[in-house]
Amino acid sequence: MPDREDDMSIAPLSEVESLPAWAIPPKEGFVAEDLDRLPGIPPHTELIDGTLVFVSPQTNFHMSMLFLLESELRRAVPADLRIKREMTVTLGKRQRPEPDILVVHVEAVTGPGQTTYRPEDVVLAVEVVSAESEIRDRKRKPELYAAAGIPHFWRIENTEGHPTVYVYELDPATGSYALTGIHHDRLKLDLPFGVDIDLAEIDDL
Structure with a gap:
């Protein structure tokens, strides 16, 4: 019988497919142009070393x-x-x-x-x-x-x-x-x- 904990650790395919394009980075990382073309990306997102950086609420x-x-x-x-x-x-x-x-x-x-x-x-x-x-x-x-x-x-x-x-x-x-x-x-x-x-x-x- 499959381990229940193992089953819960794997997201169903439907959930993965419903994630926005920027939620899962490509293998080679994001590039500068992605900030202009990724749909639904949060405002003021930065790209540093190929990684998207999101802004927290400001003080x-x-x-x-x-x-x-x-x-x-x-x-x-x-x-x-x-x-x-x-x-x-x-x-x-x-x-x-x-x-x-x-x-x-x-x-x-x-x-x-x-x-x-x-x-x-x-x-x-x-x-x-x-x-x-x-x-x-x-x-x-x-x-x-x-x-x-x-x-x-x-x-x-x-x-x-x-x-x-x-x-x-x-x-x-x-x-x-x-x-x-x-x-x-x-x-x-x-x-x-x-x-x-x-x-x-x-x-x-």
């Missing part, structure tokens, strides 16, 4: 920080650059992460149907670290951005409800990011363009 800190940054960067950005929020960058065949905020060259913006940018389009990538994405935001994604040649990267941490901004610049000799500053109360920089952001304003959002 109030995360969303407030994005609002503050986006608003202030739009005020400061020069005419030849644009601010984009939660858009993917296609870094390679199996790499299509979605930074929280991007600064891109104006000529890279091609129209309302655009879904991704190339690394050479990007001047700055920003990640606001969430509890579920700590390893990706602190380690893997900066490695990918640096290897692709994105010149500036900011990582923002939640320090007891207040933002700490780690600012990095690409070292072309090593192909990796060098930390150029840690900012707690005010983010005042000249590169990639002049900004002066009062980080304490997050308390009013």
Whole structure:
């Protein structure tokens, strides 16, 4: 007589067939173009190392920080650059992460149907670290951005409800990011363009 536990561990064929196309990865992994063609894929899905990464519900800190940054960067950005929020960058065949905020060259913006940018389009990538994405935001994604040649990267941490901004610049000799500053109360920089952001304003959002 078949073991009941063994029987329960195998999903019926009808259940497998009813799963969405993205629920079972292909043998060789997903590729960047799959994010545009997989039906029913959750919003803001990323592709990292050929694996789909889904976004968890965001915290109030995360969303407030994005609002503050986006608003202030739009005020400061020069005419030849644009601010984009939660858009993917296609870094390679199996790499299509979605930074929280991007600064891109104006000529890279091609129209309302655009879904991704190339690394050479990007001047700055920003990640606001969430509890579920700590390893990706602190380690893997900066490695990918640096290897692709994105010149500036900011990582923002939640320090007891207040933002700490780690600012990095690409070292072309090593192909990796060098930390150029840690900012707690005010983010005042000249590169990639002049900004002066009062980080304490997050308390009013």
